[in-house]
Amino acid sequence: MNDMLAIEALRITIAGRNVLRDVSLAVPQGHVHGLVGESGAGKTMVARAVLGILPAAARVISGHIAFDGAEITHMSERERRALLGRGIALIPQDPMTALNPAFRIEHQIVDVLRHHFGLGRTAARAQALELMHQVHIRAPERVLRQFPHELSGGMRQRVLIAIAFACRPKLIIADEPSTALDVTVQRQVLRLIKHLQARENTAVLFVTHNLGVVAKICDTMTVLHAGRVVEEGSVEACFERPAHAYTRALMAATPRYDQPAAALAPVPEALSRDLADEATAWDARHGAA
Amino acid sequence: MRAMALLEVQGLKLALRGHSSGLRFGRARRIEILKGIDFTLDAGESLGIVGESGSGKTSLGRTIIRLHEPSAGSVRFADREITHLNASALRGLRKDMQMIFQDPMSSLNPRRRIGPILAQPLHAFDRRTKAETVQRVAQLLDLVALPRSFAARYPHELSGGQRQRVGIARALALEPKLVIADEIVSGLDVSTQAQILALLRSLKERLGLALIFISHDLSVVRVLCDRVLVLLAGEVVEQGPCEEVFRKPRHPYTRELLEAIPLPDVDPDWLDAVAVDP
Numbered sequence: 001m002n003d004m005l006a007i008e009a010l011r012i013t014i015a016g017r018n019v020l021r022d023v024s025l026a027v028p029q030g031h032v033h034g035l036v037g038e039s040g041a042g043k044t045m046v047a048r049a050v051l052g053i054l055p056a057a058a059r060v061i062s063g064h065i066a067f068d069g070a071e072i073t074h075m076s077e078r079e080r081r082a083l084l085g086r087g088i089a090l091i092p093q094d095p096m097t098a099l100n101p102a103f104r105i106e107h108q109i110v111d112v113l114r115h116h117f118g119l120g121r122t123a124a125r126a127q128a129l130e131l132m133h134q135v136h137i138r139a140p141e142r143v144l145r146q147f148p149h150e151l152s153g154g155m156r157q158r159v160l161i162a163i164a165f166a167c168r169p170k171l172i173i174a175d176e177p178s179t180a181l182d183v184t185v186q187r188q189v190l191r192l193i194k195h196l197q198a199r200e201n202t203a204v205l206f207v208t209h210n211l212g213v214v215a216k217i218c219d220t221m222t223v224l225h226a227g228r229v230v231e232e233g234s235v236e237a238c239f240e241r242p243a244h245a246y247t248r249a250l251m252a253a254t255p256r257y258d259q260p261a262a263a264l265a266p267v268p269e270a271l272s273r274d275l276a277d278e279a280t281a282w283d284a285r286h287g288a289a
Numbered sequence: 290m291r292a293m294a295l296l297e298v299q300g301l302k303l304a305l306r307g308h309s310s311g312l313r314f315g316r317a318r319r320i321e322i323l324k325g326i327d328f329t330l331d332a333g334e335s336l337g338i339v340g341e342s343g344s345g346k347t348s349l350g351r352t353i354i355r356l357h358e359p360s361a362g363s364v365r366f367a368d369r370e371i372t373h374l375n376a377s378a379l380r381g382l383r384k385d386m387q388m389i390f391q392d393p394m395s396s397l398n399p400r401r402r403i404g405p406i407l408a409q410p411l412h413a414f415d416r417r418t419k420a421e422t423v424q425r426v427a428q429l430l431d432l433v434a435l436p437r438s439f440a441a442r443y444p445h446e447l448s449g450g451q452r453q454r455v456g457i458a459r460a461l462a463l464e465p466k467l468v469i470a471d472e473i474v475s476g477l478d479v480s481t482q483a484q485i486l487a488l489l490r491s492l493k494e495r496l497g498l499a500l501i502f503i504s505h506d507l508s509v510v511r512v513l514c515d516r517v518l519v520l521l522a523g524e525v526v527e528q529g530p531c532e533e534v535f536r537k538p539r540h541p542y543t544r545e546l547l548e549a550i551p552l553p554d555v556d557p558d559w560l561d562a563v564a565v566d567p
Binding site for chain 2: 009038136138169174180182184186187188190191192194196209210211212213214215217218235236239240249250251253254255256257258259260264265266267272
């Protein structure tokens with residue numbers, strides 16, 4: 001199968017500290033791949049590396065990122081701009097900061113369409129309205145005239161999903177797209193992403209800390225800890241037969257409303273120590289940058 | 290009604306002046322946030338208050354502790370009517386009723402060390418010698434399983450979980466009978482969250498604390514609470530023992546909330562069960 005995204009032994013440092021330690025993962029066309037981990041595990045760093053928006057202090061020491069078979073590890077600004085939107089798009093976490101508060105929704109969608117397709121204003125407007133229908137926004141004409149602050153969180157996220165899918169990208173990076181939403185709205189937003197992804201046969205790298213969300217929307221997954229891949233495979237395999245103790249510990253530490261309190265177990269300290277030791281050993285083998 | 294509940298809330302209403310949209314003259318619109326809430330809480334019992342954004346769960350916590358002035362109804366605490374206590378009587382009450390906030394980074398003074406932060410409630414309520422205060426601060430750090438040396442640190446030097454432990458220690462400084470915790474594990478990673486939940490469970494048992502735990506996360510409430518109260522638009526739609534409510538929810542809204550929670554089990558039908566068109 002054709003891998004839309006292939007990351008191979010990616011190593012990134014920030015100020016001489018390793019933040020990604022030989023991370024490899026692949027997202028085939030039409031698949032949703034979950035990238036899971038706790039804060040500091042490096043999941044956002046992977047997403048930023050793919051989008052070419054690493055922090056200024058970050059250095060790619062070794063490894064490759066390929067999009068649709070082409071190397072994109074070290075893109076120029078010009079190449080990156082040509083790629084983003086049409087090739088790779090982002091659904092960001094916080095729709096309030098991703099949308100410009102000073103402009104109406106229509107303006108922000110029309111901008112994208114004109115930039116990427118060179119559409120005229122009228123054609124872009126018609127296309128924007130069509131996109132609103134695609135993401136099942138009721139009263140689309142009204143929403144287009146509104147400002148971001150006038151919309152609910154779920155509505156704003158629908159608008160961003162519309163923008164992400166606007167150019168029919170081959171790969172979408174979804175960075176915690178449902179984290180800030182209420183559960184009922186989260187479910188609708190996940191449903192919408194899955195629906196559009198399946199229809200367009202888009203590859204999605206789904207970044208989240210929420211194991212439950214991964215179990216529901218992803219086909220395959222990678223578990224990161226301290227910048228290292230500790231588990232990967234199909235969601236069935238990872239959830240039903242997790243190979244790594246850390247994956248099992250994360251699951252045991254996740255509260256569930258259908259199980260009594262006694263079922264919850266914090267991550268054992270010995271395991272945390274072992275994982276920290278392994279990371280230190282990795283650094284010792286590979287040297288600081 | 291049970292005899293001698295620690296907290297009795299009856300017909301509690303809260304109306305706040307609404308945000309005026311555009312230019313309005315005359316009286317500001319009043320918005321009903323809480324529309325008559327009834328519940329009781331026994332000493333040592335823990336109650337989860339759950340609901341989605343805008344349900345009024347945070348306002349309910351803040352009204353009980355009188356950070357908001359209720360517009361109707363009554364709150365009785367330890368057999369005493371506290372609904373309309375004046376400022377000085379409230380001060381005495383706050384010793385017995387403490388609140389822990391969601392974001393410890395914004396509720397801990399960044400310019401003070403942990404020691405003085407924990408000593409502040411002690412100074413406010415008790416006359417103690419310096420040595421006694423230092424001793425109590427050390428006890429409080431022990432209580433929440435932080436090293437005593439943390440007394441000399443600043444909040445920004447601590448991790449999120451450690452800061453939340455400081456928030457808990459500060460709330461416990463005056464040995465309150467009731468603690469109201471508002472979304473205190475929401476910003477934490479699951480492994481840290483599990484540790485804080487374990488800590489709260491053991492504190493509750495050891496100190497015989499009554500706990501009101503406000504959360505949008507029903508799974509977390511299941512871990513920590515004896516009973517749960519489900520709020521929708523300022524009204525209680527269902528309350529009862531966690532065991533019962535989570536196994537057999539009676540109200541359709543509770544069912545909808547529970548079904549919307551993505552449990553960590555692979556289930557391809559879960560997403561398909563809702564319409565794409567909301």
